[in-house]
Amino acid sequence: MTHIPSATVSRLVTYLRILTELNERGVERAASDDLARDAHVSAFQVRKDLAYFGRFGTRGAGYVVVHLLEELQRILGLTRTWNAAIVGMGRLGGALADYPNMHAYGFSLRAAFDNDPAKVGTCIGGLTVHPMHVLTSVARREALDIALLTVPGDAAQAATEALAAAGVRGILNFAPIVLDVPDGMHVESADFLAGLTRVSYYLHASLTDPDGAGVAS
Numbered sequence: 596m597t598h599i600p601s602a603t604v605s606r607l608v609t610y611l612r613i614l615t616e617l618n619e620r621g622v623e624r625a626a627s628d629d630l631a632r633d634a635h636v637s638a639f640q641v642r643k644d645l646a647y648f649g650r651f652g653t654r655g656a657g658y659v660v661v662h663l664l665e666e667l668q669r670i671l672g673l674t675r676t677w678n679a680a681i682v683g684m685g686r687l688g689g690a691l692a693d694y695p696n697m698h699a700y701g702f703s704l705r706a707a708f709d710n711d712p713a714k715v716g717t718c719i720g721g722l723t724v725h726p727m728h729v730l731t732s733v734a735r736r737e738a739l740d741i742a743l744l745t746v747p748g749d750a751a752q753a754a755t756e757a758l759a760a761a762g763v764r765g766i767l768n769f770a771p772i773v774l775d776v777p778d779g780m781h782v783e784s785a786d787f788l789a790g791l792t793r794v795s796y797y798l799h800a801s802l803t804d805p806d807g808a809g810v811a812s
């Protein structure tokens with residue numbers, strides 16, 4: 596299997612959002628220049644990213660929006676539903692459970708877990724909170740694929756191991772630690788402090804070198 600750079604995968608998600616919006620507006624065709632402008636990358640970059648997966652456009656005529664949208668959904672695995680659970684039903688877990696748009700992207704929120712006896716059995720964001728000791732049985736019953744991990748940093752590694760043992764293969768990790776995951780499991784980090792630090796870097800670079808190339812994202 597060709598190695599696809601992770602930055603390419605991130606840009607595919609951006610192209611998907613742009614194409615979804617164009618499609619909703621009834622736009623039928625788009626050039627790589629159009630996608631590039633909206634995604635803040637070069638047209639060369641758009642063509643290079645898409646070329647990993649095949650040939651989608653026609654020289655001079657651009658891409659058929661609905662066709663490229665469907666191809667990106669297929670490439671990104673969004674033509675099926677992924678069953679997800681939240682582990683750690685505190686402030687962030689509760690807010691994610693209330694987020695209305697997950698289903699539109701093909702993610703079905705099926706379960707919630709916490710180790711606090713005061714939360715177990717309660718209903719948060721429409722989900723009954725289960726204790727951690729039933730993780731494996733609930734994961735099997737609900738065919739869980741993905742966990743949104745919202746426990747404190749010092750609990751995240753143990754929770755990851757419990758999720759791996761329960762057969763969950765993907766984690767979106769909100770805890771500010773780097774997780775060790777077994778082969779066959781994929782983890783993505785959603786660390787807002789890391790994002791803020793990147794913003795800091797680019798602001799700092801633009802102040803210290805206003806004309807420099809360091810500010811291009």
Ligand code: NAD
Nearest residue numbers: 683684685686687709710711745746747748750770785787
């Ligand atoms: P919180 O304390 O409100 O919630 C944490 C929840 O995890 C609690 O309900 C607690 O009972 C539960 N928990 C603790 N240990 C557990 C375990 N071993 N198994 C199952 N559940 C367990 O915390 P919060 O503010 O919701 O933050 C949650 C995590 O997200 C933290 O790691 C925090 O640093 C991180 N965070 C990330 C972002 C982000 O943007 N990525 C933003 C804020 C917080």
